[in-house]
Amino acid sequence: MSDTGFITEAQQNEVVSALKDSLGEPSYFRIERGVRQVASLWRESDGNADAFAGFCKNHFIADDAQLEILFSTLERNFEVLDGYFHKIDLLLKEPIQLERGEITPVDMIFGGYDVTAHLNDDLYANKIAFITALNFPFYSLQEKTEMGEKWSRKEWAYARMGDRFTARVPAAVQQKISGTITEADAYISDYNIFMGKLRNENGEQLFPDGMKLISHWGLRDELKSNYADTARGVEKQRMIYTVMKRIIDQTIPQQVINSDRFIWNPVTNQLSADGAETAATPEPDTRYRVFLNNFHAMRQLDSYYPHYPTQLARAFDATMEIRQEDVETLFKGLLASPEVKEVASFIESRLGRKLEPFDIWYDGFKARGGIPEEELTAITSRKYSNPKALEEDLPNILIRLGWKPEKAQEIASLIVVDPSRGAGHAWGATMRNDFAHLRTRIGSDGMDYKGYNIAIHEFGHTVEQTITMNDVDFHTLNGVPNTAFTEAVAFLFQKRDLELLGLKNPNPEDEHYLALDNFWACYEIMGVSLVDIRVWEWLYSHPDATPAQLKEAVITAAKEVWNTYYADVLGGKDETLLGIYSHMIDYPLYLPNYPMGHLIDFQIGQQVRGKNLADEMDRMYTQGRIIPQLWMKNAVGSGISIEPLLKSTKEALTALKK
Structure with a gap:
């Protein structure tokens, strides 16, 4: 320069x-x-x-x-x-x-x-x-x-x-960044825990042989699924919670990461193989070295972007196109709202126990919260034995969601299903009439329910990507204002997963439960997003930090946000749980898009209620990539706000407490 x-x-x-x-x-x-x-x-x-x-x-x-x-x-x-x-x-x-x-x-x-x-x-x-x-x-x-x-x-x-x-970024810098992000993706994609090898303090095996869960997505989803297990569900959840905390503070033994060689007690952190105890070697702050590599990679861009001189500016003003201050105001407004304690009290009444930190992932508001996961997996594994089976069913799924058969076939013809190494993701095309790729995990026994639920989420992404690439009037306007808007479509699809399997929703007051589910999901991910933002601010103030120092910074930020917004609700002063999210390692400053997606999803969900989803998606999403607040005003009549969700949450609590 x-x-x-x-x-x-x-x-x-x-x-x-x-x-x-x-x-x-x-x-x-x-x-x-x-x-x-x-x-x-x-x-x-x-x-x-x-x-x-x-x-x-x-x-x-x-x-x-x-x-x-x-x-x-x-x-x-x-x-x-x-x-x-x-x-x-x-x-x-x-x-x-x-x-x-x-x-x-x-x-x-x-x-x-x-x-x-x-x-x-x-x-x-x-x-x-x-x-x-x-x-x-x-x-x-x-x-x-x-x-x-x-x-x-x-x-x-x-x-x-x-x-x-x-900006004019030299090719050598671009190549280095690409390599760094690819290494981070590979690290996370291969960060699996073999759950059948875990033991409690009585030496009991709680999870089945062959269960391999990626961190953090798979661990979180398994924890969620155990709300339906009234026998040993809480015990399983506490074990997963302990595994997560060991990943955060890097006391997890290196030997159990992506390996099924050892028996592991997460509470005592003891390892054994063939009946003999083995010395555990902690993961050497690899998680934070990868995070730090991402920071240094992104920081290389700073001097080339006169309008956006930090990754924070690029993430908010340039990519999300909503000011960081406005995003934080929305998040803090919901986290500090009185509705948090009211919803928490309602959850306690349903669980019959005091809330614990892992109840940040309470999943009982969803319809599937009342259906054992084994039953759901039996259905999905029969229906989708391999990626081709899912790909062939995509037009039928779209028809059930409201698309006319011809248009459903047209959209689905541009979507390919691939077997994912990681938890799953969607990758849209960048030119018209090219394929979007839906990546999902399908095991040798067929697709389990977790994989199906994620696949429906990713299918929402690919449908949006296909519509906004091929049906928007100008190619320069293809896409959505920011990734929160594609997350909104993914959530709209995902919450209909049981309906798409032909199952009746067991929650009769669906509208109220959906409001509470969205509210609790926002409560979960908004705090995580604030941690991510604080850590990036810390990194810019400490650009020469070591992985060990970054680890302490993440843990400190997680504790501070927890103590401010969660400790009085879920217990656990100085809790570190908000530091578990793999997005922090894999996708630099992507996390704030999720809660924004929840808010947008809720407002769009209200807009499409009682209407044809396909028609409304076509009307809204063919606006393409204009700025978010204008897109929302045109789509639902108002900008992005927490107020519709807070109002619906109050109404839901009133109705459900009767």
Whole structure:
């Protein structure tokens, strides 16, 4: 970055004045914004000040018709580049992300290779990036908020084109970041606990042989499922809770991670093999070394993003497009609401015991909370014996959700089901008529209920990805405002999982229970998100931290948030449980999208109640990628808020206590 600012302000002013004099007042704003944007990206290697001036004078387009031609050309060609590079990336990562045997060192190299790393360098070298930045102004989040409501669809598409070149990140940096994130993904994807090897203090085995759970998703979902086990469910939950705490503080033996060689008592932390006790070797802060690697990778971007100089700014202002302060205000408002203790009291009455810290994952508001998981797994394993069986059933699932058969077939034809190495994820296409990929775990005995529930969630993502890629009017507007909006669709699908299996909802007052379920899910994940935010703030204040220091920072943040919002409700002063989430390790600063997704999901859920889900999704989601608050206003009539959820929670408690 030694030649940043190579074009001086005086030289910029000279070009701006010359263009204004020749083109007149109608072009003043675009000239001013475009020239200065190009100057911020121009390097000495691109040419001297005379070359910069000549470029701006030769390539600025004032005529509206010619500008539209340029836009169409750029949009079409960027779709081609993005689409085919995406396909290459997806294929190279398959050995890492799909169940295909052992991952080799060469697989990791190919999986970590960023095929697009040199694309931006090439687009700057051939001046395409500069032509785009010169003619399509970048607007800040504040400007989009103030002006966007009056913009036409074309003006929004132009604005998104202006977002494309706001930073100039060298290929070497891109490659390093890609490799680091791939390593983090591989670490988490292979972080499994063999539950059949766990023993309680009486030496008893509580979980079946062959149960292999990924952290934290699989552990959490197993804990949730045991609310339906009235015999030994609490004992199992306490054991899982202990495993989680050992992962957080890294006292978990290295020998039990992704291995079934040893018998392990999580309470005493003793290991044995073939009846003989074995010395336990704690995981050497690997979890926090991986987290720290992600921080250093993301921090490399800071100097290249003048508008977004930290990962926090990029995560909120650039990616989520909601200010960090506004997000935190929403979260703290719900966490501190009186409804928390009222809902907790209601849960206690249902459980017949005092709440414990792991009850942050209470799952009894969902319909499946009353159906033993074994029964659900028996159904799902028969129905979906392999990925192909699920893929062939996708059109039928869409029809049950309200899509007409022809459209259901059209959407499903663009979705492929893959056997996931991890818990599951969705990966959308980046060009029209390409495939979205639904990755899910299906064992040799067929899909268990946990896998099915996750698969339906991921199916929601792929349906949104397919609609917003293929049915939005401009390619630059494809997608959703931020990932919280795709999470909202995933939640809408996921909560209908029993209905899609043809099972009757055992909760007669479904609407009220759904409100409480959403509220408790927000209560859970909002605190985790605050921990994630605090840790990233701490990292920027302590950029030279060691993994051990980061571990203590995460534990401290988890304790502080717990003591503020959870200890009076769930007990456990100085509880560390909020530090268990794998997202913190795998997806830098992604967690706040989940609670935002819950809020958006609830408001959208209210909007679609009594209406056809397919029609409403088409109406709302074909808005594409405009800013979140405007999207919500158009979709449901108001911005993102906790108030609808709080109101429904109060109404639910009143109705259910009668």
